[in-house]
Amino acid sequence: MRTPSILVFGIVFAPCGLVLDLTSTVAPHWRIIRNIPNEAPDIILQQGIWDICQASTTTRKVTCNQPNPTYFSQQIIPIAKGLMIASLLVTLLGLAVAIAGVRCWRERPNWIIAGIGGFFIFLSGVMTLIPISWYTHIFTAIPAESQSITPGYCIFLGFIGGIMEVLSGSALIIGMCSCCGGWNRGERRSSNKSTYFHNTAAMPRRIEVPSISRTRSDASSVPYSRDTLDGRDFPQAKPSGRINTTYSSRMCDADL
Template identity: 50%
Template sequence: MRTPGIIIFGLVLSPCGWILDLTSTVAPNWRTLTGLSGQSSDTVLNQGIWDICKSFTTSSSVTCNLRSTDQTYFNNQIIPVAQGMMVASLVVTLIGLAVVTPGARCWRNRPPRWALTSFGGVLIFCSGVLTIIPIAWYTHVLPSLNTTTTFSNPNSPGITVGYCIVLGYIGGIMEVLAGAVLFVGVCRCCGGKNRGEKPVANTGPTRYTARPRPEPYPRTNAPSTTSSASTPAYSRDPLDDELDFPRAKSQSRGTVNPSYNGKPYDADL
């Protein structure tokens, strides 16, 4: 039996969203700071929820493990909350995939276990929500997060959103969609379809069956007919059209009138 499309859709989106969430959790680029006081103009400070890294726009050198230099930033309320919820989202996604995989039965010729698949969809949906909540909260308080870093122009600090925020939003939305389509299986299970793991009989329209064609008439028994078109046009005497009286019937050669007893002449031959 072919795997339903909603299960394939969910099995494809869930791992993709999990990878994006993992990158967003580990990478230290939730917030980018530029225009730092006492630093060169090309210095960029990348702040994440686990670490802080310093990079330069004019070179490829990157320095990480700077967590101890700005402990005030990690004391913000959102940081420990984001750490716990992002890790919980990754774990719940793995559990949901572990539940959905045997329920899908992609390798067996039997209908999927809709109840088990739907439960896994609920877990994946919750994991997407666990990702979106800290991402949205961090984005809301991003300009006002406390930090020991000072700026050259306090009236116009260079604070921008990092790429981890974008990846987190995309990954969370993908997991929410994946969990929603997998949860649709509850409707099919509760509606009576596939209950007891029995395939649903096909009630679609039957195909039209063509009637057998009759056997052709044997050529050996076909009546022979002579077409008038087979007679050449030149077989008719052209003088017949010019005569205004009927011609006498001609006798076949080699026959002689029996009532005539005289000797034949040359003109009669």
């Protein structure tokens, strides 16, 4: 029996969200500052939660470990660090639990364990969306060297990764419910308490064909019926005991 689609959806989306969240955590590209005073027009600052890099749009040269005590002293920075790291760890824990519940090597899945793993994955997605949303809300209020501030790609990756983890965890949690767990792909709850689910093969339906009896109408257009074709209505010649096998070879008028 194949793995249910709802479990496949949860198991596939969770690692994708994990990769996006990991990229958003380590990359110094949460916001971009342009038109910095006393700097060349092509110089930009790439600020993240762990590091600040100075890059050039013409030479592609990047110099990281730029000091900025004012930026790192903001309240959002340590909170974002803690929540993003916790989100990654909880996602790994949720995947480990969910994989143990999915029937990759067994005949039937363990919906309860898969649902518990989905709860951890859902929680990790929420822990990712909180700092990303908070940083997006105040990223223009954080002091900067210039007023030309735009969000970086880490913001978009964090949003997409968090939403994917929320959807993945929700799918696994829904699969744990009785309305979906075991009621798809021919699985039904077994009356035996020792077996949670059993597969019931589809039995062929027996179609009762009704018998049609035609009543004979008195106003039939046929002047006779099969019952009248007997010897009582039509006289028949009685067979003779002798058969005349002789014939005359003389041509008669009837032969012409």
